[in-house]
Amino acid sequence: MSLIFYFAPQSTATLTSIVIEELGIPHDVKRIDLRAGATKEPAYTKLNPNQKVPMIVHDGVTIWESAAITMYLGEQFGVEKQLYPAAGPRRGEAMKWIVWTNVTLGEAVYRRGHMGEWAAPGAGNEKAVEQATRDVATHLGILDQALAGKDFLLGEFTLADAHVNSFCDWLRHSTIDFAPYANLNQWTARCTARPAYQRATAREAP
Ligand SMILES: N[C@@H](CCC(=O)N[C@@H](CS)C(=O)NCC(=O)O)C(=O)O
Structure with a gap:
């Protein structure tokens, strides 16, 4: 399993940071500098044309929007840990x-x-x-x-x-x-x- 988390401190990525810590799942953090325009760089924009954090890349699939990320990670990793309800x-x-x-x-x-x-x-x-x-x-x-x-x-x-x-x-x-x-x-x-x-x-x- 590969999970890469694109993070900037004191941003919407904090929501995802807390969710990932609650889940306790292995992940790599890529800390980016918003003030330096990191979300506008071509490599980032290629992954995320929305040019914002948070973003995750899970097993090669890119997901952005913090609400989508919370629900996705909850479904994938949270049900067994009783941190997210099963479908229903x-x-x-x-x-x-x-x-x-x-x-x-x-x-x-x-x-x-x-x-x-x-x-x-x-x-x-x-x-x-x-x-x-x-x-x-x-x-x-x-x-x-x-x-x-x-x-x-x-x-x-x-x-x-x-x-x-x-x-x-x-x-x-x-x-x-x-x-x-x-x-x-x-x-x-x-x-x-x-x-x-x-x-x-x-x-x-x-
Ligand atoms: N609706 C988005 C909002 C994300 C957002 O606005 N992120 C800001 C930081 S708080 C951002 O990355 N801005 C781009 C920039 O400053 O370069 C979400 O919930 O993920």
């Missing part, structure tokens, strides 16, 4: 949270960023930021409610928790207020206490 309704639940994070929560987060703190000087839109901030709060409220009375999204820990929590970690570095989400904050503490999370964090130094 519980897997559907795991997929729901992983995709929701990247698509629905992510859409509001990226909109908020592009209209606000990431916008070029003069190109922002305060009203759009206010709306996006409300949308992010609505989505985080949904996640918070889903965690009420539960340790993890599906009850027991799965890679969906690793994925969704890692995305939330990133949001905690922004001005998004997490104070209203007690269930979410307690769940984050449970996710980040896991040894795999700690190992992945050690990879994050720039």
Whole structure:
């Protein structure tokens, strides 16, 4: 088995880093420098015309998009380890949270960023930021409610928790207020206490 993981610290690749550490599968890390434009280099673009991290190459097959990678690695390596549900309704639940994070929560987060703190000087839109901030709060409220009375999204820990929590970690570095989400904050503490999370964090130094 060959698994190559293209990684850059403090990027979306962190989600995959935590997933791989949870699975404990043998892999080679190719650490790339985003600031040096490594994703734009011809060799990288040939593998990934989307020019982003994370990317994995598993037995010669290239997969990008963090949600796809989490679900794929879960299916391939997570079922026996009880870190990802077997095909069926519980897997559907795991997929729901992983995709929701990247698509629905992510859409509001990226909109908020592009209209606000990431916008070029003069190109922002305060009203759009206010709306996006409300949308992010609505989505985080949904996640918070889903965690009420539960340790993890599906009850027991799965890679969906690793994925969704890692995305939330990133949001905690922004001005998004997490104070209203007690269930979410307690769940984050449970996710980040896991040894795999700690190992992945050690990879994050720039
Ligand atoms: N939707 C993608 C987003 C990936 C993404 O935006 N990656 C950024 C880093 S966070 C990237 O590689 N940007 C290219 C670059 O900076 O050269 C995913 O979930 O995998």
